[in-house]
Amino acid sequence: MRSVLTLNAGSSSLKFALYRAADLTLICKGQIENLGHLSDDSHTLFHARDAAGKALADAEIAGHEHAAALRYLLDWLDRQYQGLRPAAVAHRIVHGGPRFAEPLRLSDETLQALDTLTPLAPLHQPHGLAGARSMLTLLPEVAQIACFDTAFHRSQPELQQRFALPDSYFQQGVRRYGFHGLSYQYIAQQLPAHLGAAAEGRVVVAHLGNGASACALLGRQSMASSMGFTALDGLMMGTRCGRIDPGVLIYLQETLGMSVNEISQLLYQQSGLLGVSGLSHDMRTLSASPEPAAQLAIALFCQQAAREIAALCVAIGGLDALVFTAGIGEHHPRVRAEICRQLQWLGLDLDSAANQANAARISTATSSISAWVIATDEEAMLARAAVAYC
Numbered sequence: 001m002r003s004v005l006t007l008n009a010g011s012s013s014l015k016f017a018l019y020r021a022a023d024l025t026l027i028c029k030g031q032i033e034n035l036g037h038l039s040d041d042s043h044t045l046f047h048a049r050d051a052a053g054k055a056l057a058d059a060e061i062a063g064h065e066h067a068a069a070l071r072y073l074l075d076w077l078d079r080q081y082q083g084l085r086p087a088a089v090a091h092r093i094v095h096g097g098p099r100f101a102e103p104l105r106l107s108d109e110t111l112q113a114l115d116t117l118t119p120l121a122p123l124h125q126p127h128g129l130a131g132a133r134s135m136l137t138l139l140p141e142v143a144q145i146a147c148f149d150t151a152f153h154r155s156q157p158e159l160q161q162r163f164a165l166p167d168s169y170f171q172q173g174v175r176r177y178g179f180h181g182l183s184y185q186y187i188a189q190q191l192p193a194h195l196g197a198a199a200e201g202r203v204v205v206a207h208l209g210n211g212a213s214a215c216a217l218l219g220r221q222s223m224a225s226s227m228g229f230t231a232l233d234g235l236m237m238g239t240r241c242g243r244i245d246p247g248v249l250i251y252l253q254e255t256l257g258m259s260v261n262e263i264s265q266l267l268y269q270q271s272g273l274l275g276v277s278g279l280s281h282d283m284r285t286l287s288a289s290p291e292p293a294a295q296l297a298i299a300l301f302c303q304q305a306a307r308e309i310a311a312l313c314v315a316i317g318g319l320d321a322l323v324f325t326a327g328i329g330e331h332h333p334r335v336r337a338e339i340c341r342q343l344q345w346l347g348l349d350l351d352s353a354a355n356q357a358n359a360a361r362i363s364t365a366t367s368s369i370s371a372w373v374i375a376t377d378e379e380a381m382l383a384r385a386a387v388a389y390c
């Protein structure tokens with residue numbers, strides 16, 4: 001039986017899932033944690049669960065390299081599911097730049113072209129490409145497919161893609177791309193089942209995970225996104241600052257004497273929930289903490305999210321439905337409640353009991369804007385793209 005493997009690389013973890021190629025039934029999924037932490041003594045961890053969520057493996061892996069971790073994964077899959085070797089592997093590649101949108105079979109030439117986008121997605125691009133390179137070596141005969149986070153946003157009008165910079169910069173590719181496209185694509189496909197005909201209307205999807213962004217949809221196509229040239233813009237995130245006055249960056253460099261590398265570290269890895277709270281990047285930890293700084297971080301997260309959602313409504317002429325998704329969007333009623341409270345003036349009335357219960361519809365029956373919680377599944381989008389290459 002043939003299978004497809006999906007890989008979704010973040011800054012320190014790599015999520016995988018294995019599907020039966022014939023009907024895209026999930027066989028197992030899991031993640032490898034602490035990859036790339038070369039200097040500390042934390043162990044690389046391997047977790048796998050079956051489709052029902054039952055634990056299949058919780059193990060330590062020697063080394064922190066993608067190649068070693070992926071060899072471990074392939075050996076484990078071989079032992080667990082004899083004869084089910086992947087016929088194609090799909091990789092989430094965060095940045096496709098101006099050149100790449102459709103899923104693409106990776107070669108040395110395309111990998112090199114994608115390397116040049118690393119400065120535009122330093123937390124993601126090198127890890128996605130390292131995984132793809134390792135797989136090309138480990139399984140040279142198997143198609144390695146790149147699926148781009150930026151692709152879904154290609155439908156945006158040019159006006160939404162432009163910065164107010166001289167045109168030459170836009171022509172060089174300095175423009176808004178948008179990210180979390182696999183997640184938005186999945187949600188766009190799920191919308192009719194929940195919203196009926198309203199799915200084609202004015203919808204904003206808030207992807208609130210470790211990275212967070214929001215996307216304005218019309219006719220289930222991306223019209224605008226809070227993330228731009230890089231995955232730093234827009235909402236506040238786990239360790240990223242989100243929208244910031246660019247004058248701050250000039251001040252940090254010119255007056256405080258910070259290097260470009262230090263500024264990059266600050267904005268990508270030391271800001272957001274972690275930076276404001278001084279405690280953690282993780283919403284679970286912050287919600288459980290009595291520290292005022294943790295509560296301040298949550299308050300700022302909600303305020304920035306509400307503001308970005310409201311701003312996106314301009315691109316679609318108003319709002320019919322708001323959808324929450326990803327780790328925080330799916331599991332934190334308090335964050336959803338606060339964001340909805342700040343959007344009440346638009347006509348959004350939260351059903352507190354439904355929200356507390358993580359129900360699918362969390363707005364009241366009389367609310368003029370409906371609000372929803374829909375679980376995302378980037379892996380399903382990756383698997384669907386890969387199956388065409390089996």
Ligand SMILES: Nc1ncnc2c1ncn2[C@@H]1O[C@H](COP(=O)(O)OP(=O)(O)O)[C@@H](O)[C@H]1O
Nearest residue numbers: 010208209210211281282283284326327328331
């Ligand atoms: N089951 C859960 N219960 C509570 N919070 C969760 C859960 N899963 C994820 N989160 C929260 O969501 C965030 C991570 O979101 P997630 O979508 O898993 O991120 P990513 O895929 O970008 O790594 C963290 O702040 C975490 O606290």
Ligand SMILES: CC(=O)OP(=O)(O)O
Nearest residue numbers: 179180209210211231
């Ligand atoms: C683009 C991005 O921010 O992705 P993630 O949420 O996986 O960090």
Ligand SMILES: [Mg+2]
Nearest residue numbers: 209210211326
């Ligand atoms: Mg994610």
